[in-house]
Amino acid sequence: MEKEKINNLKIFREKRLISKTELAREAEISLVTLDRIEKGYDCRLSTKRKIIEALGLDFEDTKEVFPENN
Numbered sequence: 001m002e003k004e005k006i007n008n009l010k011i012f013r014e015k016r017l018i019s020k021t022e023l024a025r026e027a028e029i030s031l032v033t034l035d036r037i038e039k040g041y042d043c044r045l046s047t048k049r050k051i052i053e054a055l056g057l058d059f060e061d062t063k064e065v066f067p068e069n070n
Contacts, residue, residue, distance in 0.1 A: 007066045010038045012055055026054035 013023055024034040027050040037043050037051070052062055 006040060006068050007037065009051065009065055012057070012065050013038075016055060018055070023051070023054055027051045 013020070018026075020034055020038070021031055024031045027034070027047075029047060029050060033043065033047065034051075037047070048062055048066055049059065052059060052065060055065070057065070
């Protein structure tokens with residue numbers, strides 16, 4: 001079983017008033033994947049990049065969204 005990790009993805013998404021469905025579509029990932037990531041499951045760096053870009057952030061902001069993973 002994967003170890004859950006803390007991230008701030010849900011906080012960043014909600015601050016931007018973006019639904020999970022909208023963010024998943026913009027990031028070109030499945031809603032199930034996004035839900036798992038918000039719950040703290042790990043994901044690939046390429047998936048993190050897609051999410052960061054879909055949120056309108058810069059790659060440098062990755063550590064703010066996924067602090068424990070960097």
